[in-house]
Amino acid sequence: VVLVAHGSRAAAANQAHLDLAAALDARVGPTVVGAFMELAEPSIADAVARAAEAGATVVAVLPYFLHPGRHQRVDIPQLVADAAETRPGVEIRLLDPFGSDPAVLDLLAGQVARSLLPS
Amino acid sequence: VVLVAHGSRAAAANQAHLDLAAALDARVGPTVVGAFMELAEPSIADAVARAAEAGATVVAVLPYFLHPGRHQRVDIPQLVADAAETRPGVEIRLLDPFGSDPAVLDLLAGQVARSLLPS
Numbered sequence: 542v543v544l545v546a547h548g549s550r551a552a553a554a555n556q557a558h559l560d561l562a563a564a565l566d567a568r569v570g571p572t573v574v575g576a577f578m579e580l581a582e583p584s585i586a587d588a589v590a591r592a593a594e595a596g597a598t599v600v601a602v603l604p605y606f607l608h609p610g611r612h613q614r615v616d617i618p619q620l621v622a623d624a625a626e627t628r629p630g631v632e633i634r635l636l637d638p639f640g641s642d643p644a645v646l647d648l649l650a651g652q653v654a655r656s657l658l659p660s
Numbered sequence: 661v662v663l664v665a666h667g668s669r670a671a672a673a674n675q676a677h678l679d680l681a682a683a684l685d686a687r688v689g690p691t692v693v694g695a696f697m698e699l700a701e702p703s704i705a706d707a708v709a710r711a712a713e714a715g716a717t718v719v720a721v722l723p724y725f726l727h728p729g730r731h732q733r734v735d736i737p738q739l740v741a742d743a744a745e746t747r748p749g750v751e752i753r754l755l756d757p758f759g760s761d762p763a764v765l766d767l768l769a770g771q772v773a774r775s776l777l778p779s
Contacts, residue, residue, distance in 0.1 A: 546726070548757070644767050646683055649684050650684065651763060
């Protein structure tokens with residue numbers, strides 16, 4: 542699983558994303574690695590190449606994005622298609638973006654409820 | 661509750677954020693409105709002003725951001741402080757950003773698990 546963030550000029554934000562990918566890797570069965578659409582390394586193509594070299598035959602790309610927009614609709618599908626072309630033996634699945642999960646609303650509702658508790 | 665997104669040049673992304681705020685409003689007790697850090701309207705200050713005019717005495721600002729960075733650390737606190745200065749009668753609470761919720765990892769784990777199901 543390649544967990545893709547936008548990528549930032551702030552090293553701390555990129556590191557936080559790699560830390561999140563490591564936490565997810567520790568939590569789920571398949572191997573999870575972090576990657577970045579732009580501005581940071583590894584790229585989607587690098588992450589797919591490394592997965593293939595490690596023997597992966599299926600790679601799921603999970604966009605860690607909240608809002609629908611050009612990145613989700615155009616840029617990431619294009620980067621995934623480019624990566625797929627260079628790795629014809631690997632099945633690459635582009636998953637729905639994180640923010641499209643209806644459970645996001647549950648998290649927000651919980652955050653609002655906690656904000657109302659007396660501090 | 662003011663749910664703050666970054667703001668986009670893509671009108672559809674901004675509309676998606678306002679739709680999410682409306683869905684959250686329908687779900688929780690307090691009134692929820694969407695706002696934007698930049699690039700779209702309403703601003704945080706506008707949303708706080710409207711809440712105050714509607715009689716709110718406490719406004720919770722919830723940054724709908726995934727990654728820690730300059731926006732979370734500097735820009736949004738500054739915009740919230742500016743809004744607070746113009747509305748001394750209103751208590752403004754800046755909540756932890758959406759992405760800092762440990763439950764984000766649960767959502768991601770569920771998304772990975774579903775991606776492994778035969779389609």
